Amino acid sequence: MKYRHFLGALVAVSATVSLAAEALADYPHSTVKLVTHSSPGGGTDVFLRKLSQHLGPIMGVNFVVENVRGGGGAKAMAVLANSPADGSIFYGTTPSYVNTSLLSSPEASFTDLDPVVNMFYDPQVVYVRANSPYQDLTDVVEDAKSRPQQVIVAVSTPSSLDRQVMEQFQTVTGTEVTILTHDGGGDVILNVLNGTAQVGIGEIAELRGQIDAGELRLITTYTDERLDLFPDVKTAKEQGIDLVVRKFRGLAGPKGLPEDVVTAWEEGIQKLLADPEFKAWYEGEGVIPAYLDQEGARALTAEFATEMKAFFTEYNIQAE
Amino acid sequence: MDGFIHALSAVTSWQILLAAGGGVLWGILGGALPGISPSIAMALLLPFTYDMSPLMALVMLGSVYIGAEYGGSIPAILIRTPGTNAAAATVIDGYVMHQQGRGGEALGLSLTGGTIGGLFGLILLATLTKPLSDLALMFTPPAYFALGLLGLSIIASVSEGSMVKGLIAGVLGLMLATVGTDPLSGVTRFTFGEPELLEGVHFILVMLGVFAVAELMSKLADNEPDDLVKPDTVSKLVLPSLSKLWSLRRAQAIGCAVGALEGPVPGAGGTVASFLSYNEARRWSKTPEQFGKGSEEGVIAPETANNVVTATALVPTLSFGIPGSNSTAILLGGFLIHGLQPGPLLFSTNPDILYGLFGGLFVANIMMFLIGIVILGPAIWLVNRPRPYLNASILALVFSGIYSINNSIFDLWVVLAAGAIGYVLRVLKFPALPLILGLVLGYMIESNYRRSLLLTQGDHAVFFQNGVSAFLMGCAIVVLVLGAYTEFRRFRREATA
Structure with missing residues (x-):
């Protein structure tokens, strides 16, 4: 009797699995790993876990968040750089991965990775x-x-x-x-x-x-526009102080990702940002949605790196 | 009163009891494994709490913290290897007691002291959160500097017999603390282009090297049967009797007081608290000469203090939303994941969660006592196996623990290097603890010294004008003078004898 129940459950499970497999026919992997250098419970970790929860159904992919800590992102970047560029692994980016690359000489730096999309700015x-x-x-x-x-x-x-x-x-x-x-x-x-x-x-x-x-x-x-959460707080720009900080949050992958994978992500993330439940979460967090496609994300990263490099050199922070 | 009802309803739910028991057990095991710090034990468990109810998740994380801070004392006593940073002070007398065949007693003292401390801390947390959070706010940069100095002044008493050697070891520790990124300007120092050194030399690595690896090395070098341990007397856990506890009341009161004052100060933490209370217990003891020779007070004072801290360290986390340590940072993560925002409003918006958490942690402390009784027997049995087996497995345990922190081979080299330094120190009869103190406190002292001077444009008077700072500096001077005086007297006595 018990055995039959078990069999039934097994059938049910395999049915769900095959259903899921159908939904993701257009994405080449059923499971995608999202790597962060943040420890469990840290900023990027929580962000990626929320993302997996809501993006999973949209892209028909099962997401796994992996915390690769150490060296301010150096270890995580090395993992990414040594992974196949087939869309099975991505990295949750923040300014720190650029900074770490500039400040130390890690095994793999941000230039060994390729930005895929940008999602938010942290004001x-x-x-x-x-x-x-x-x-x-x-x-x-x-x-x-x-x-x-x-x-x-x-x-x-x-x-x-x-x-x-x-x-x-x-x-x-x-x-x-x-x-x-x-x-x-x-x-x-x-x-x-x-x-x-x-x-x-x-x-x-x-x-x-x-x-x-x-x-x-x-x-x-220090944002382009006033925040929705705090409409009465002026921006620095409004006061004639031309300073805008773009503390980005996005995703990057190993270099040489196939075009269809990048397109799948660009579409998926746009849908995700419009998803009402996900929207409710990020609006409460006070982050600014700032979707950029791959070209935009690449330009943002490069511009940011140039700025930070100048800053580190001027204040003698850089290694060597 | 409402709070009490919330707490009561929490502890009568089986899920909460399960979370508390499971968390404590996991914590004790994690804490007892060298290298697995309380924060790592909590981080490993965090992903499993995502789907739990918020209260259950928080109770579980808090229980891991409590269990781990206690668990660190087990290897400190049995194999001279502190499992957690805060257990470093317990090594001094705990291991000596073990060598004297009183390991079971030492474990009983640390378990009982830890439980009493944990319960005391929780009562403080539940009743005095507001005043304790004001205490945290009183710590400005000059005050942190003075606190660091007070910590350093303990070198005078933990290196008895060779104050000069103690100071040298302390300076060595301070030097190690300068490796890494400059706290104020961000310039890298002594990293030699090695990215692994950017964050400095990790304290836990040096501690494991200096204690565990150096101990193994000197055992190898001794080449003679060093079984000072008398297996018959230590083969089981000995809980202290009530009259014994009463006789140790002064050391416990000191542990409670130091833990209560230290815990709420972000960044100070259990390590400083246990060292300070060890030092104070020794000063106020009727038998200070027993310290370092297997003093019961020397075990119970730091163990009480570091478990008081498991509760009082939650003060800044709950009332400001600011974690004061890695462990509380993970607890904060637990709050955030469940959509709860710790801060001044938490007490009015989510009293059910807050008082439920207090209730759950209360149970966790009691469970810690019961679980401890069950698992300490086998732990003692384990360390009484033939020496070669034990030594080999300690090394494997230490190395796998270290590797698990950052998956870094580099860290293993640091441990080995620290072991070599620790061995040389032992051979030359230099005390190792001042080195640890210097390394722990160096960063805090340096960064806050420079921060203070930046604030006043280089005016040193600030250290005496700031009330908290002046008071702590006064304490440090008293400790130093008393230490020097004792040293001097002993020196004279030896000269005349």
Whole structure:
């Protein structure tokens, strides 16, 4: 009796498998691996897992997220570079894979990989304590002009985009502030909360809890347009400070991917971004959808790399 | 009161009990394996929690953390290899007790101390989250610098008999801490173009090298039967009696207090807490001369402290959404994956989850005690197997553990190099702990020293103007002076004798 149940279950399982196989007739693989250098629960990890959940049915593919940690992405890039370019493995990209390539000499660098699509920008924001006198970035500029080096701006690591944008800020506005680097975004928040720094730079996701509780307040975003979540917060551009940070999130694969695979991804990701459930998730996260096809993603990566290289060279951060 | 009801309803659900029990068991095993840190044990389990209810997932992750922080003391006592960073202080007296044939007693003390500490910490967490989170905010860069100094001042007492040698070893540790990326400017230092060194020399690698590998090397070198262990007396776990616990109350109180103050400070963590409480327990002990020679207080104080920290370290995570350590970062990931945003509002938006978590962790601590009783017997049996088998498997265990962290062969070389350094230190009779302390604290001291000076444009007065900093520096000076005085007195006594 039990045995027959088991057989029935087996038949049911194989039926589902063959159904799934039919749905993905146009994609060459039934299982696709998504690699991230982020540890489980980290930013890119959560992003890729959400993506697998919603993109799976769209592309008819079974996604597996694999965490290849170590060397700030160096190990993950090496895995990708040594994998077949047949559409069975991809890498969740963030600026750090470019930075790691520039800062150290990893076995495989970002140039050994080929961008496939871009999906989002993580908005870079400027924030203060709730009771701060600053209302926007212009206030910060004015204060910094009246007392050079006295305004303390907290940023995350020395090689981060946070720091890069604030170094540029000084050049663009002709001011001098003290840029205080930290080990990560969490430390930055604490030092803004306890008054050590007057201004902090960060991302919405890590600030959300404090903003909702009214402990921290956004004063400016380094984005092209105002954020849907915070329509009252001005962009730096609006205030005449021409700084836009494009902290990208996308996918890259080994070099030489077949054209049909790239097309399948370009179509799949566009459908995914329009998917209501997925949309609800990313809107809540505060990221900006920024779809770019392969050409666009390649150009973005190259431009970003040039900018960062200049920054690293100027501030003597680069290795060698 | 509502909170209590939430907690109660959580602990009466079988799923939560299962999550707590399973998590603790996994944690103890992970913590006991050298190389598998609490955060890695949690990370390995995280993917399995995606489909659970949020509360069940969080209780499970929290339980792994509790179990792992305790589990680290098992190899620290039995094979002189701390399984976790925070168990490094337990090695000192725990291993000596084992050599004296009192390994079972030492394990009983660390289990009981850990359980008491964990429960105490949870009560603090549930009742005093707000004041404890204010404590975290009091730590500005000058205060972190002073905390690091206080940690370093302990070198004076963990290198008794050779303060100069202790200082040399400490400086060696500080030097190792400078390898990697400069914390403020981002310039690479002493990496020799090696990408694996960009993030510095990992503390756990050096610790395993200096303790485990060096221990094995000196056993090989000794070439004489070194079975100081008397198998008869250690073959089973000995739980401390109530009167014994009462007699150790001072050490436990110190462990609780240090853990309560240290835990909420992001970045300070269990390692500093266990070293500080070891040091304080020794200072306030009626028998300080027993420390380093198998003192019971020397085992129970750090073990109590690091399990208090498993609860109090959740303060910044829950009230700011800021993880203070790798382990709490993974717990934070668990919150985020389930769409929960830790932060000041969590207490009003999701009290059921929050108090449910406290309830679940309470159960986890009790389960840790019960599971410990069951598995410690076999663990003791295991280390009493013939030496060659044991030594070979320790090496295999350490190396596979290390390799599993980053899948890196380079890390194995670091362990071997650290083992060689550790062996040379032993032969020359240099204490190894100051080296570890220097390496752990070097980064914190350097980065916050420079950060503070950046804030004041180079004015050193800030370290005395900041209240917290001034207080901690005062403590450090007291520790140093007392240490030097004891050293001096002993020196004179030896000279006259």
